[in-house]
Amino acid sequence: MSIRSQMLLAAGSVAAMLALAPAYAQETVKIGLILPMTGGQASTGKQIDNAVKLYMQQNGDIVAGKKIEVILKDDAAVPDNTKRLAQELIVNEKVNFIAGFGVTPAALAAAPLATQAKIPEIVMAAGTSIITERSPYIVRTSFTLAQSCTIIGDWAAKNGIKKVATLTSDYAPGNDALNFFKQNFTAGGGEIVEEVKVPLQNPDFSPFLQRMKDSKPDAVFVFVPAGQGGSFMKQYAERGLDKAGIKVIGPGDVMDDDLLNGMGDAALGTVTAHLYSAAHPSAANKEFVAAYKKAFGQRPGFMAVGGYDGIRLIYEALKKTGGKTDGDALIAAMKGAKWESPRGPIMIDPETRDIVQNIYIRKVEKVDGELYNVEFATFEAVKDSGKTKK
């Protein structure tokens, strides 16, 4: 082959590549995922990150002709970091969505940025009611504490629990949980006999538990941050509160699937209200649990489901807008979106952009040698009462 013909060939292949180029230069849609991957809330971040990866594996990374790219950033649940990272993602990376947010202060810190940049902020974990009111671009796929706490309050009042002692961690979500529970439980005729707020960094529950025991309630309502639930349950059993006939009730955060097995048999019989249990008996959930276990070697918890539905919401919205990434159009597409999630049927409330979902009453039982929250009653399509009351 002569040099000339080689050059021709080369030129030809370059031309061919150029002709093909448009197919490759597909536009990408970027999602800035801000999660606590280190620090005390790291398990939340890991679950959500896993769930997002799993969803993208299952559904491919091309939606409406656009390639989805997720940029993961670690804020260690420190709101200042969240704000800085969100700003970097929006300004430098030009992301089309910001998502994640392990704790309420983090979600709030990013809210003004979402408003200014007019891009959707998908809250996949944080659970305080006010979050979605802080920006018209915030949509939530996790839950609010009001949803589970009002339901457990109603349930307790109707199911023969008259006197309750409460033990909640002294921080915003703990106080939210306490107030919503108290409001519905006392309205239903129940009585709060003892109210204890424990410090957030609490090494030892024993004195508080002794106080609970001495006030002789029918049940203890408990809300402590994920991770402390195990210590609480162990000391509850050690102190013999279970033998004294005192039940444990609460929102399901305390009995997170992630931690449940480590708590031991002390947790058996605990009744909680929550949005998700890995034991939820639906085909969609069985498939989800099996895929998650296979990919990451552990059981998904409710945080994972929040992330799984969060990325799905982004996919659904992009499908509806035909790949257009205009913030207002995306938010409009998300409003009223509904589908069957692993947790059951869910919908994004068109008015509040918050999630509407079933809340289940569950009891901890042993299934095949492992502890699970087994659902036995369902409250359908629960809205966030933290807002509707206003």
Add this chain to the structure above:
Amino acid sequence: MTTLFTILFDGVAYGMLLFVLACGLAVTLGLMNFVNLAHGAFAMTGGYICAVLVNNQGWPFFSALPLAFVVSALIGVALERTLYRHLYTRSHLDQVLFTIGLTFMSVAAVDYIMGSSRIFIKLPAALEGQFDFFGVGIGRYRLMIIVICGLLTVALQLILAKTRFGSRLRAAVDDPRAASGLGINVPQVFAFTFAFGCGLAGLGGALSAEILGLDPYFPLKFMIYFLIVVTVGGSSSITGPFLASLLLGIGDVAGKYYVPKMGPFVIYTIMIVILIWRPNGLFGRAAAR
């Protein structure tokens, strides 16, 4: 009345636990004049070793405890020989910076290897629950802590006051040059003491997993408690930190029971009052340096 005794019992157990966790720090700080903020990291190491042995390898709890001590001590001696040794003569600020860095590294390492969620050690059934002793609720596990820690305290006091090693250590601390002139191998004595302190921390960590919870942030969360024990107790003897631990343990538990709204502040109040009254701690002497 019986509640009062239960509270007292819980307080003593909690105080004893604090003592075992913190007395290694009292030794390095008071006797060797070295600020080791990474002390909690050794406690965490012991806790995780015990957890892995019991939960994953199926060891019985009581044989895993001594191993938690031994391994933490070995890690302690390795680090002492390679790293700490070079910092004995440096300023306290250098020591603080170095050890706090070590603490952060240990947190990140454990987070990476073991995951960030809190873990528990599976206990034998005999240690679970409470029994009634003339109406006073006695937790079995807490009773075991009191027994183990009580024996340790007596042993430590005897070693320091009565044995040849104890007098060598005290001599090495008071005047290292004269001591080495008398044929005492000062670096060896220090290394051994340091390792022993780390081992105690490891044992404390293994014992505390059940009560305080064990996660990678343990060294940071409890650093403040160790420091309170050492400052309140004074760091020149074992008795000081021991009494300080008991006082803080009982104060903390009783405060949280009787005035739950003020509970968390009680031990800080106790600390402030004592330090105003005796700035060098309960049994402190004016700094020897």
